[in-house]
Amino acid sequence: MQEKYCCVTCGTYANELSHHYKEGVIKIIHCKQCQNPVDPYIELDDLLVFIDFVLLKLRAHRHVLFNIDKIKYNHILKLSCALILVNAYIKWFHLKNDQYQSIINHDHHIFYALEYGFYSKLLESFFEYTIRFGFIFMIAIVQYRQTWTREKSILLFRALVLSSIGQLFVLPLLIWSPDHRDYYGLLICFIFTIFCHTQALIASQLFSSLISFLSSTIAILLSKYCVSLFSQNSFL
Incomplete structure (x- = not known):
């Protein structure tokens, strides 16, 4: 599988951000490098992401650049x-x-x-x-x-x-x-x-x-x- 996502903490590329199981169970994927969640921003509202982006947080910039599929x-x-x-x-x-x-x-x-x-x-x-x-x-x-x-x-x-x-x-x-x-x-x-x-x-x-x-x-x-x-x- 092509690694198109990015860990917002360490910048390591990842295959997916979350894994969907049966009966609607969703598990957030952890980074293999730093052991932190690959992208905790996927659980936050877009407004909170925008605020962190304006505050120049590197994690927010990585999230916006790599992990938002809806920005075509x-x-x-x-x-x-x-x-x-x-x-x-x-x-x-x-x-x-x-x-x-x-x-x-x-x-x-x-x-x-x-x-x-x-x-x-x-x-x-x-x-x-x-x-x-x-x-x-x-x-x-x-x-x-x-x-x-x-x-x-x-x-x-x-x-x-x-x-x-x-x-x-x-x-x-x-x-x-x-x-x-x-x-x-x-x-x-x-x-x-x-x-x-x-x-x-x-x-x-x-x-x-x-x-x-x-x-x-x-x-x-x-x-x-x-x-x-x-x-x-x-x-x-």
Whole structure:
């Protein structure tokens, strides 16, 4: 049987998470390496799993990456599109907010220009994520060379997309402080995204802890810098 699951405690691969017996009896499988339950998160509610994931617990990241069958590849693609749209909206919101008075004065030319500006911010957002993910993929391919496989590509893409949820936390800032940029909040979300990327890469077992942190930090800074060459509002 193919080992497709992972022990959330030690990272050892396993054949199954639980074994179903007759009359509805279910037994949680224990890891052969560390003797702990392979994945105790299967008994918890999704909200508790999400909380541990946000708290950057390595066990939760392993559970999300390896042991949730209901997260399909098309779900990851949809989430990546949502992240790009959210990032583009945040950029466009501040652009629109800077010209809010012109819209109040019924300056339709400014309004149409801002509508066009959303598509330019959408392109910037796509460009930013492409650079970020592409840089980490390049490091992984160089490190593994001939042993790099399609399965590892899917696992890495899954880890990067799921660990980009820090961008979504910027949206409440638009509600709490719509008239100005909360740079402290943005900085916190920026730092959180770095650590979330790092923890996800460690959980994927594709990189060491040091390489995970360095590649995540450099990738995010590089993507922000490249976009800043085209827009002054890119660091959002």
